[in-house]
Amino acid sequence: MWTTTIARCTLPSMRKRSSVLACLALRAEGRPGWAVATAATSPSPSLHLTWRQLRGYGTQAPAPLPSTALGDSPGVRHVRALEQERQLEVEWEDSGHSLYPYTWLRDNCQCPLCTLQSAQARSLLLSQLDIHTGVDRVQVTDNNKVSIVWPDQHTSEFDPDWLRKRCFSPAARQALQEELFLNERMYWDSELRIPTASFEEVLHDDKAALAWLLALRRVGIVYLKGAPVEQGQVARLSQRIGYLRLTFYGHTWQVQDKSQANNVAYTSGKLSLHTDYPALHYPPGVQFLHCLSQAGEGGESEAVDGFHMADQLRREDPEAFRTLTSLRVDFTDTGSDYCDFMVQSKNHIIDVDSDGRVVRINYNNATRDSVLDLPLHQVQAFYSSLKAYVQLMTRPENMLTYKMEPGDLVTFDNWRLLHGRKSYLSHPDQVRHLEGAYLDWDEVMSRLRILCKSVHGES
Ligand SMILES: C[N+](C)(C)CCCC(=O)O
Ligand SMILES: O=C(O)CCC(=O)C(=O)O
Ligand SMILES: [Fe+2]
Ligand SMILES: [Zn+2]
Numbered sequence: 070m071w072t073t074t075i076a077r078c079t080l081p082s083m084r085k086r087s088s089v090l091a092c093l094a095l096r097a098e099g100r101p102g103w104a105v106a107t108a109a110t111s112p113s114p115s116l117h118l119t120w121r122q123l124r125g126y127g128t129q130a131p132a133p134l135p136s137t138a139l140g141d142s143p144g145v146r147h148v149r150a151l152e153q154e155r156q157l158e159v160e161w162e163d164s165g166h167s168l169y170p171y172t173w174l175r176d177n178c179q180c181p182l183c184t185l186q187s188a189q190a191r192s193l194l195l196s197q198l199d200i201h202t203g204v205d206r207v208q209v210t211d212n213n214k215v216s217i218v219w220p221d222q223h224t225s226e227f228d229p230d231w232l233r234k235r236c237f238s239p240a241a242r243q244a245l246q247e248e249l250f251l252n253e254r255m256y257w258d259s260e261l262r263i264p265t266a267s268f269e270e271v272l273h274d275d276k277a278a279l280a281w282l283l284a285l286r287r288v289g290i291v292y293l294k295g296a297p298v299e300q301g302q303v304a305r306l307s308q309r310i311g312y313l314r315l316t317f318y319g320h321t322w323q324v325q326d327k328s329q330a331n332n333v334a335y336t337s338g339k340l341s342l343h344t345d346y347p348a349l350h351y352p353p354g355v356q357f358l359h360c361l362s363q364a365g366e367g368g369e370s371e372a373v374d375g376f377h378m379a380d381q382l383r384r385e386d387p388e389a390f391r392t393l394t395s396l397r398v399d400f401t402d403t404g405s406d407y408c409d410f411m412v413q414s415k416n417h418i419i420d421v422d423s424d425g426r427v428v429r430i431n432y433n434n435a436t437r438d439s440v441l442d443l444p445l446h447q448v449q450a451f452y453s454s455l456k457a458y459v460q461l462m463t464r465p466e467n468m469l470t471y472k473m474e475p476g477d478l479v480t481f482d483n484w485r486l487l488h489g490r491k492s493y494l495s496h497p498d499q500v501r502h503l504e505g506a507y508l509d510w511d512e513v514m515s516r517l518r519i520l521c522k523s524v525h526g527e528s
Contacts, residue, residue, distance in 0.1 A: 142233035144213045150204050157207060159215065159232060167236040172200045174217060178225040250514070251286045252426075254485070256377035258467050264288055268296040268478055272309055279520040281480070282310075282513060285355070289482040290372060292471075296359055296478045303357040303506035306478065310516040314353050314507040316346065317402075317410040324358070324503040326495045331404035333435040337364075337495045340435075342373055342462050342487035345507070347431035348402035348412045353507030356483040360473035364501040367493030369472045370479070373462045375430035375487045379419045382458050389454035393418040396451055399438035400431070415442070418455065429484040462487060473503070484510065 143162040151158055155171045176191075176198055178184070183193040206218040215227040234245060247253060264284040270277040271293055284291045296302045303321050307313035313320060318332070327335040334340060346352040383390040397415040404410060416431035443451060461467065473479065481488065493501055 142230045145209050145215060145229045145232075148207050148209055148215055150207045152203070155201075155203065157204070157215070157217070159229075161229075161233070167233065167238065167241075169232065169235075169237065171202050171204055172198070174225065174227070175199070175202050175219060178223070179227065179231075180223075180225060182223075183225075249518075251283070251517070253287070254289065254376055255287050256380070257288065257374050257469075258377065259465060259469055261288070261290075261469055263290055263292045263469070263471065263479075265292040265294060268293040268302070268306070268476075272305065275520055275524055278309060279517070279524050282517040282520065285480055285482065285513070286517065289374060289376075289485045290469075291480050293478040293480060294476065296476050298361055298475045300361065300504050302359050302478060303504050306357055306480075307506055307508055310508060311512040312508075314509050315407070316349070316353065316507060317404075317407050317412065319407045321504055321506040322406075324505055325500060331406055332402075337367075337493050337501070339492040340488075340490040342371060342459070342468075342489040343433035343435070344375070344430050344487055345433065345483050346402075346436075347416050347433050348400040348414050348436045350414045350416065351509075352416075352429070352431060352483060354482070354484050354510035355480065355508040355513050356488075357478060357480050357506045357508070358473070359478040359504045360475055360502075361504060362500060362502040363472065363474055364493035365496060365499055367491045368501050369470055369491045371489040371491070372469045372471075372481070373467050373487050374485065375462070376427045376485050378458065378462045378467060378487075379427045379430065382419075382461055385461070386454075386457045389457040390419065392450055392454035393458060394421050396443060396447065398431075398451075399440045399442055400433070400436045401438040401440070402436050413438070418458070430487060432487065482510075483507070 143165075145159055146162045147160040149158045149160070157169045157171065157174060159167045159169065161167070176193065178193065183191065185192045203220055204217055205220050205222070208216050210216050210226065213229055215229065215232060217225045217227075219225070234241075236242075266277055266281050271281045272278075281291050281293070293306075304313065324334055326337040330336050344352060345356055379390070382393070394417055397417055400414045400416060402410065402412040418430065418432050419427060420429040420431065422428050441448065441451075495501070
């Protein structure tokens with residue numbers, strides 16, 4: 070049924086232990102960066118997106134694959150104590166070199182006195198750490214470990230793979246950070262064919278679950294098909310990860326046309342593109358929506374890649390970008406649901422990190438407060454900037470439109486995507502009904518790392 074799609078790509082020779090990093094080495098053919106094409110044979114005919122195919126969700130500019138992060142680290146040829154710099158120099162068998170500060174090495178001694186093995190946590194106290202320590206002796210042991218004897222005769226032994234992974238070179242650091250956080254995204258527009266998988270397979274097969282979460286991270290949206298048409302499925306799916314995020318709207322929530330609606334989502338009206346819950350200072354990272362019943366007329370879903378749009382705004386209207394990333398906007402949400410609430414927040418509509426990279430979009434026009442905490446002279450500029458961003462998002466070439474059917478369950482990155490819904494006609498004999506739930510990225514990323522490790526073996 071849903072057996073097509075995906076990015077066509079050439080696979081580099083995959084090394085067993087290379088884990089997620091190998092994704093980045095994939096080069097897409099056709100369109101710059103990536104292309105949509107019919108996927109290669111999948112092991113399971115019901116799965117439109119397999120793990121193998123999903124590894125194709127590389128980024129627009131795949132990063133070079135640093136050998137340091139591949140796990141198959143070369144052995145240690147030689148170690149040398151650089152007394153002046155207070156660094157240990159490791160020469161690898163492939164002739165590469167890595168430098169490690171003495172202080173860092175002493176801080177990270179892996180022995181049972183310094184590390185609680187059962188928790189893989191540091192038991193050494195900072196008060197016990199001499200940040201000016203020297204070394205007494207360094208050597209490579211018979212089983213190719215790096216051994217350090219400290220001035221107080223405490224001994225540390227470091228595994229070469231462990232050290233290599235933690236090399237302080239910019240390339241190695243970047244590679245390891247990407248492996249840990251998978252921050253490289255694949256931007257898309259109206260032409261995206263939404264990555265789709267089978268609900269049941271994701272629940273029962275680790276490879277399918279890994280493929281789902283990798284695409285959720287990289288692409289930001291994954292469609293799951295074939296969920297039972299009854300309530301409780303978003304909760305079931307959240308258990309596949311860990312646990313869901315409780316909010317004032319409940320553990321899970323029912324999107325229906327309700328009288329005395331406590332939220333615009335609970336009407337039959339149009340919802341313009343929004344992220345959910347910018348009224349919170351920490352909005353939910355991931356959203357699930359399961360369609361139990363669809364309207365005959367209207368009710369189509371819309372979605373845009375908010376990061377892509379923000380980058381486009383940065384290029385086309387840098388002043389508007391600067392405004393939306395620097396002014397904090399008030400959001401408000403008052404009512405009663407799980408319990409009564411009076412929520413207030415101040416958020417940038419576009420959040421960037423300290424390197425200027427877009428990390429989160431916070432925008433729901435319905436909950437944007439009438440309280441606008443700006444000096445008079447900035448008000449008009451704020452509105453122009455917001456208009457510019459919203460107009461960019463609503464361009465037909467940027468917006469994705471789809472209509473959910475009963476049994477469809479869409480999962481998306483609520484920090485990145487803006488989603489909306491066309492208005493619909495409420496029919497007493499066919500009430501539109503979606504069930505939703507939120508999760509946070511920390512828990513989703515945790516499951517992603519565990520699945521990566523179990524599917525690829527040791528890491
Ligand atoms: C769907 N619902 C009601 C749980 C939240 C809607 C999003 C928002 O108010 O920002
Ligand atoms: O009704 C829909 O399709 C989407 C609902 C929504 O965006 C929400 O509940 O926040
Ligand atoms: Fe929403
Ligand atoms: Zn120790």
